[in-house]
Amino acid sequence: MKRFVALVLGISLVAGGAFAQSKAVWRGNQFQIEKGAKIRLGVDNDILGKAIVALWDKLHPEAAGAVEYVNFGAAGGTDQITALQGEAPDVALVIDGEVSRNEQSLLPLDAVITKAAANFAMEPFYSGANGKTIKFVPVAYDGMAFAWNKTMMEALKLDTTDKNKDGLPDAFDTWEEIFDLAKKWQANRPSYKGKPVNIVYPMSLDEVWSGYSNLSAGNWKIFPTKDAAKPGFDQDGFRAGLEFIKTASDAMISVEANGVKTPGASMTWRWDDALNNETAPFFLVGTWMDVNGAETKGGYDIKFGPMPTWKGVRLTPFVKTKGWVINGFTKYPSASHELYRILFIKEGMQAMVDNSDYIPALKAKASNTPSYLADPNKAEMSAAFAFNYPEPTITLPANPAKKAMDGYYGIGLNLELRAVWDGEKTPADAQANIVKLYNKWYEENNK
Numbered sequence: 035m036k037r038f039v040a041l042v043l044g045i046s047l048v049a050g051g052a053f054a055q056s057k058a059v060w061r062g063n064q065f066q067i068e069k070g071a072k073i074r075l076g077v078d079n080d081i082l083g084k085a086i087v088a089l090w091d092k093l094h095p096e097a098a099g100a101v102e103y104v105n106f107g108a109a110g111g112t113d114q115i116t117a118l119q120g121e122a123p124d125v126a127l128v129i130d131g132e133v134s135r136n137e138q139s140l141l142p143l144d145a146v147i148t149k150a151a152a153n154f155a156m157e158p159f160y161s162g163a164n165g166k167t168i169k170f171v172p173v174a175y176d177g178m179a180f181a182w183n184k185t186m187m188e189a190l191k192l193d194t195t196d197k198n199k200d201g202l203p204d205a206f207d208t209w210e211e212i213f214d215l216a217k218k219w220q221a222n223r224p225s226y227k228g229k230p231v232n233i234v235y236p237m238s239l240d241e242v243w244s245g246y247s248n249l250s251a252g253n254w255k256i257f258p259t260k261d262a263a264k265p266g267f268d269q270d271g272f273r274a275g276l277e278f279i280k281t282a283s284d285a286m287i288s289v290e291a292n293g294v295k296t297p298g299a300s301m302t303w304r305w306d307d308a309l310n311n312e313t314a315p316f317f318l319v320g321t322w323m324d325v326n327g328a329e330t331k332g333g334y335d336i337k338f339g340p341m342p343t344w345k346g347v348r349l350t351p352f353v354k355t356k357g358w359v360i361n362g363f364t365k366y367p368s369a370s371h372e373l374y375r376i377l378f379i380k381e382g383m384q385a386m387v388d389n390s391d392y393i394p395a396l397k398a399k400a401s402n403t404p405s406y407l408a409d410p411n412k413a414e415m416s417a418a419f420a421f422n423y424p425e426p427t428i429t430l431p432a433n434p435a436k437k438a439m440d441g442y443y444g445i446g447l448n449l450e451l452r453a454v455w456d457g458e459k460t461p462a463d464a465q466a467n468i469v470k471l472y473n474k475w476y477e478e479n480n481k
Contacts, residue, residue: 058371071369076106076123085389112136124364130163131427140169141360154400159355174392177353178318179418180341185334201339209344213285233314236304239451247351249275251344262438276461298452338414340421353422445471
């Protein structure tokens, strides 16, 4: 077996030729480009697509014009590869949870790629999305990170010192401290830019995707054994999450203009307001939200870090990843591998950071880590996402077309969370009903 050094990744790799399935040929420090190869890249951002095509032309002037991009979208991308086969892009950006159900339509990645990826790809997203054969490498996070408005907090005379450099102000790195702040504000609610601050943290109850982090306050993780029949709603840790919601309610972290606690039914998606209109000092921000635009327009500084702890347990929002796959029906597997390789070298990652809102999903100090000098928010968000929890992708055993997470979203969980917040049910009573609701859903759908 001949040893090659992939200088562009800074990693020593062993390549013994190509997989029989992929027919990718490794030459020197790159994959061979088939004569007359024409490959299409599927992206969900025209600006990013143009930047990657330009990078290919720069690195391969002898094959300039061989790559073109199409705005293919990311959601449903692997489903489209299965449906369209050879008509779909040769290399495409997709969502991790869609890979397993379409793996028969995806090309196994050459060992040169997988050996390099093992050194930089973020776990558990890398192994979790793949089966026995590696067909997907995550490139960017898709989720929400904890944020705090430094400018707003300083105007309100709150200490924003972060001596331990964990991304959180030392005075507010626990929910106990944040709840104490909410209690103090009941007696003397402060004003900011001429408006009273009625919300300390716009906790989401009615929108249960971003609201998952509340339920993780007792170190609970949904589907802990990867068994679709056992979401874990019966566990003590889940009840602790409900108790966290009750404690937040008692602390009145969100009130209306008249000082009355915000009703559970109104605890909806309010994250955009917190970012763009400065309605709260603490909140969550999605990777798709325009943080830089909000800061520039409003003249304030948003900081990011992991979520604060509750009784020593760090809360964990859901997160997915987007990554690249190669179409199993491509006519040019080696050229597709070369494009794939370029997407993950430092220049490829830099092109992504400079031309999209994507936050790289890379291990700390990975050799292909891009520069964040032009956008330090991305560096902070990337570090924060390392603490998030991958949304499970398991399916029902007797109905593999149905995702187990459909039960989490489809049993009316929000109504139970509202009831706990409003004081209509105890955490224990809500937990018992949630267990019944999921068991009923599972029985009706697992067939």
